[in-house]
Each structure stands twice: as structure tokens, then as C-alpha cells.
Amino acid sequence: MKAAALEKYTVRDVLEYRGHPQLHRSVDSASDIESALALMNRHDIVSVPVFDAASESFVDIVSVYDIRDYIVRTAGLEDEVAHQLLSGRPSGKHTVLQDAVAQVVQSRKHASPAISAGAPLADLLRLFTTQRHHRVLVSGVDPRHLDAVQAAEVPTGSRKRGFSVDSGCSAASFGDDESGGRAAVCGLTQYDVVRFIQHHNHELGRALDAPVAAVARTHSATKDGALQCLTVRDTTLAALRLLRDTHCSALPVVDADGRLVTEVAGASLRRLSSGTLGLLGRPVLAYMFGLQLPVEGPYVVHDGFSVGQVMAGLLWTNCRRAWLVDRDERPVAVVSLTDILAHFM
Secondary structure (H helix, E strand, O other): OOHHHHHHEEEHHHHHHOOEEEEEOOOOOOOHHHHHHHHHHHOOOOEEEEEOOOOOEEEEEEEEHHHHHHHHHOOOOHHHHHHHHHHOOOOOOOHHOOOEEEHHOOOOOOOOEEEOOEEHHHHHHHHHHHHOEEEEEEEOHHHOOOOOOOOOOOOOOOOOOOOOOOOOHOHHOOOOOOOOOOOOOOEEHHHHHHHHHHHHHHHOOOHHOOOOHHHOOOOOOOOOOOOOEEEEOOOOOOOHHHHHHOOEEEEEEOOOOOOOEEEEEEEHHHHHHHHHHHHHEEEHHHHHHHHOOOOOOOEEOOOOOOOOHHHHHHHHHHHOEEEOOOOOOOOEEEHHHHHHHHHHO
8 A cells, every 4th residue: 555554454443433334324125216316315425225125135235326327328218308398297107217226236237345344444445446336335343343433533524415425324323214123234435434544644644745636537538638528508418428438426517618617426316306307408507406406616626735635625525526627727637535545555
């Protein structure tokens, strides 16, 4: 690992630091996609464990990105979107959001990865950075033996989106426990690990002083190497398809001068319903306004930022990514949680 100080830590250390390792927000495999999206929206999370409705056994974890890819691949979606755009009302036909969550699970090529609680932290970082998973399952841990440690050293943030990014899905103290007595399932997100690393920032030395350019990436680069962007005129459906094709969790939206306006992310789907599918045919800003999504300015950084500053900023603002912009506020690269974790490998 680039940060030798992290070599002594294990997956269990991250679990103990976070506390509440059991995933409490879950859905039945027979539940429809719309219900799963509503649950993720309610708790400001982007993935949920899925249990078999009959046996109550754990099936897998499904993310909003899995749902995004499933939706845009579904035949008949464009017909429903066009009907709602023209008539202003649903067609009354079965929509993709009424499909069962089990169908999303079956459509994926790979199951969620798992790791032992005793594994080195480096192994966990590899799962997140090489395979680019959002959350991994943790085996070999009894949630009753872990203290609910509170990370007081991590800022609570000046801008809260729900309870917190991702970690809210596991915090039993928030109440509204929907586990229903099911078998304990433990997991960790990228955000959990970034918080853990930030907690140990005093041990990391110069690794935090690297310039932001050392971690910034153009994951969705065009043929000439530039960052792939959306314009304010692009439809949301076109944006979702581009997200799928580029394997990105978000893309920047720019104005006519190329300046950053907002971002379109998979998480933007969480308020979508069968009756609002028509909004997918509208420009991205109209979609956001139609679903009453906050059109906030994304987290922006410049060349002068260090990795440590960007990491602290992501935690402070409860954001999943930062956009590196030039002097004219044009986006040139992105720094995701994955990129932050990869920096320490």
C-alpha cells in the first residue's frame, strides 16, 4: 500500500470504527423496483440488501446503478415515456418500475463480492478500486460483538442529504428498522472506508499532500481524451444510457459555454415512479425540477487542492464525487470515492 500506516488495519477495524455493521434497510425480492427506489430515496442510500420473500434468506445487494442499467435496457420504455410526454398521464400498461427486484438481480452478470472481517484493509481497497463495487459483504462477524463506535473526529457536514451518504442504511439508531428479524447481513461501503482513512489522517503523512491531479480521472473520456459531458439540452433518458455505456455513476451537465451547471447521477432515479416516467424524455434540468430534486451546484475543486483537502471536502459535504474544473469553470476531470481509495493502494 502507498500509505504504509494503513497496512496494519483489517476489515474488522473499519466495521468497529463505523459501528452498527448490520444492514437494516432491505427489500423483498418480490417487491417492485419502484418500492426499492422509494426506500433508497427515503434513507438517502444507493443500495439495499435483497431477501427472498418466502424463505427470508439473503439473496444479494442491489444498487441504484443496477436498477438504472436494467431500466434503460427494458423494451417498451421509450413507448411509455413518449405516451406520458404527449398525454400527460400514464398509459395504464405495466411499466419497468413494476418489475420485481428479483429480475434486476437476475439481469446482472456478477453477484456482490464478499470479504472476511479478518482480511487486510488492502484487500478491501482492491475490491472497491479494481472491481469498482459500491458495497461489499463482510463475513465472519457477529454484530452483537461490535461496539457502536461514533466517529466524532469526522465532521458532520454543513450540508446534510438525509442522514448521511450511504452509512445511514446501517445505523439502527435511526429507527425505522426494516430488517424484520432476518438473518444478519453485514456490509461496508466506499464511504465507510473513506471515513475510516480520514479518521487516521494523522498517520498518512505526505500521501494526503499529493495534488488533486494525482487522483482525478476522465473515466468517461471522449476520443480526444476530454471528459464526457452532458448539455442542458440532453434528455434524461439519453443521459442514463450514456451513464450505462461509460460505466459511470455520474456525469457533469454543462451550459452552452461548457461551464459546469450540475451533475446527473444514478441516485437521481430514486424519486422516479411509474407515473413520472415521462420526465425521462425531458432535458435533465426539467427532469430534476419535475421530481423536485435539488439542483445544487456540485462539489467543485481546482488544481491547487490536495488529496487530503478533497477527501475532507467529500465527507464534509456528504458528496460521492468532486469535479475538477479549470479557470473558466469547465469540468476537466472527476474525483470519486473510488479514486480516493485507489490513491492509497
